[in-house]
Amino acid sequence: MEPVKVGICGLGTVGSGTFNVLVRNAQDIERRAGRAIVVEQIGARRDSPQVDLTGINVTRDVFEVARNPDIDVVVELIGGYDVARELVLEAIRHGKHVVTANKALIAVHGNEIFRAAAEQGVIVAFEAAVAGGIPVIKSLREGLGANRIQWVAGIINGTGNYILTHMRDEGRAFEDVLAEAQALGYAEADPTFDVEGIDAAHKLTILASIAYGVPLQFERAYTEGISRITFDDVKQAEALGYIIKHLGISKRTDDGIELRVHPALVPKEQLLANVHGVKNAIEVMGDAVGPTLYYGAGAGAEPTASAVVADLLDVARDMATHHDYRTPYLAFSGIVEGDESLPILPMENIVTAYYLRLLAVDRPGVLARVATILAEQGVSIEALIQKEATEGELVPIIITTHRTREANMNEAIRQLEALADIAGPVTRIRIEHLDENV
Numbered sequence: 179m180e181p182v183k184v185g186i187c188g189l190g191t192v193g194s195g196t197f198n199v200l201v202r203n204a205q206d207i208e209r210r211a212g213r214a215i216v217v218e219q220i221g222a223r224r225d226s227p228q229v230d231l232t233g234i235n236v237t238r239d240v241f242e243v244a245r246n247p248d249i250d251v252v253v254e255l256i257g258g259y260d261v262a263r264e265l266v267l268e269a270i271r272h273g274k275h276v277v278t279a280n281k282a283l284i285a286v287h288g289n290e291i292f293r294a295a296a297e298q299g300v301i302v303a304f305e306a307a308v309a310g311g312i313p314v315i316k317s318l319r320e321g322l323g324a325n326r327i328q329w330v331a332g333i334i335n336g337t338g339n340y341i342l343t344h345m346r347d348e349g350r351a352f353e354d355v356l357a358e359a360q361a362l363g364y365a366e367a368d369p370t371f372d373v374e375g376i377d378a379a380h381k382l383t384i385l386a387s388i389a390y391g392v393p394l395q396f397e398r399a400y401t402e403g404i405s406r407i408t409f410d411d412v413k414q415a416e417a418l419g420y421i422i423k424h425l426g427i428s429k430r431t432d433d434g435i436e437l438r439v440h441p442a443l444v445p446k447e448q449l450l451a452n453v454h455g456v457k458n459a460i461e462v463m464g465d466a467v468g469p470t471l472y473y474g475a476g477a478g479a480e481p482t483a484s485a486v487v488a489d490l491l492d493v494a495r496d497m498a499t500h501h502d503y504r505t506p507y508l509a510f511s512g513i514v515e516g517d518e519s520l521p522i523l524p525m526e527n528i529v530t531a532y533y534l535r536l537l538a539v540d541r542p543g544v545l546a547r548v549a550t551i552l553a554e555q556g557v558s559i560e561a562l563i564q565k566e567a568t569e570g571e572l573v574p575i576i577i578t579t580h581r582t583r584e585a586n587m588n589e590a591i592r593q594l595e596a597l598a599d600i601a602g603p604v605t606r607i608r609i610e611h612l613d614e615n616v
């Protein structure tokens with residue numbers, strides 16, 4: 179059979195890793211695909227010291243790759259929204275199949291891209307976009323196709339998990355660990371995407387769409403990052419039997435779908451609490467299969483390349499199949515036209531338990547006033563710990579609650595912060611007992 183001719187756009191961390199894996203494992207890849215997969219051209223602003231480009235056709239204009247008549251598949255690894263969107267749409271217009279690692283692009287412009295791709299009858303594959311090397315898209319879209327998915331939850335940002343792990347284990351400063359994650363090639367070009375939860379929200383948006391058959395709705399995701407997590411909270415959580423993790427959670431309820439990204443206290447003995455460093459893990463609950471877990475490297479050159487190359491293998495096998503007989507982009511056919519039957523729920527509707535940290539003025543009656551506000555909002559206290567005064571006259575109070583509605587907790591926090599006895603903002607971190615929440 180004719181080889182599949184690939185054009186790689188972007189020769190950074192993932193582009194270099196993809197090139198190297200394709201070259202190193204060329205023989206096995208050919209045996210698996212039934213045909214060779216060769217790099218026909220690379221579009222890159224500059225060469226990469228990680229890659230030997232001898233004999234490779236390199237252009238500085240990625241759009242040349244998208245229009246190259248000899249190329250079957252364009253691999254978009256430049257990242258970002260705008261140029262990447264133009265590049266992918268241009269490749270599709272020229273009848274190319276597309277493989278991308280770009281979750282921002284799929285979460286925000288995916289509906290448009292899949293519509294254009296369906297019209298052209300081309301494949302758009304994006305396994306590397308969620309949880310790097312973990313084949314979670316394939317598992318959810320194909321392996322779990324028999325199930326009504328009930329929830330999906332996990333650690334889906336490698337940089338964030340790397341930071342939380344090293345802060346906790348070594349007491350290192352946030353900025354210091356972030357710089358290390360950047361040097362290792364884990365972070366986004368703009369690392370606020372990692373630490374403010376935007377990257378995880380992109381990924382969760384994609385997972386939810388594939389899990390429930392709803393359109394991509396990134397703008398409705400609740401997004402909170404880890405930048406305000408303090409070492410004190412990490413230690414306090416640990417003393418209470420929890421580890422703080424940054425989670426993406428999407429649940430199907432009778433009223434709609436939860437789509438939320440935020441830090442959470444996870445009981446130490448649960449699986450997700452034991453996922454460290456750049457590793458990601460996603461739990462998926464299906465009605466037939468029960469709980470399943472997907473674990474592995476969430477970022478990095480070759481782990482991500484592993485997913486990009488797996489997509490290229492799928493393209494090599496499926497490109498001769500008519501579009502109507504391929505697995506739908508987002509797992510369900512007809513989804514591109516939109517299915518709003520399951521709305522994304524506002525965050526105020528979610529029900530979960532909470533950890534609160536308050537700084538109170540050390541005078542009689544404070545605890546009673548705090549307890550009254552919580553009781554009036556129907557928030558039931560699980561534990562209340564009053565610490566030694568460490569910050570001048572202020573006393574830290576740690577409260578854990580039973581499950582309550584977010585709207586009630588918002589109102590309780592508003593009232594607590596208005597009390598003259600309470601200094602500064604109240605820290606609120608949700609507590610997630612995922613296994614018991616089914």
Ligand SMILES: NC(=O)C1=CN([C@@H]2O[C@H](COP(=O)(O)OP(=O)(O)OC[C@H]3O[C@@H](n4cnc5c(N)ncnc54)[C@H](O)[C@@H]3O)[C@@H](O)[C@H]2O)C=CC1
Nearest residue numbers: 188189190191192222223255256257279280363477478482
């Ligand atoms: N780094 C990682 O571990 C992972 C990254 N991703 C995604 O993969 C994509 C690439 O990420 P990285 O390789 O980490 O980024 P990177 O910044 O290391 O590489 C991007 C490369 O594209 C080049 N580039 C950007 N615009 C260009 C243009 N218009 N023309 C030519 N070259 C251009 C840049 O010069 C750079 O060399 C992003 O969408 C990212 O979100 C996905 C999973 C994991």
Ligand SMILES: N[C@@H](CC=O)C(=O)O
Nearest residue numbers: 335336337365366477
């Ligand atoms: N910046 C991302 C890269 C992979 O998607 C992360 O840290 O997870």
Ligand code: NA
Nearest residue numbers: 305308310312
């Ligand atoms: Na993946």
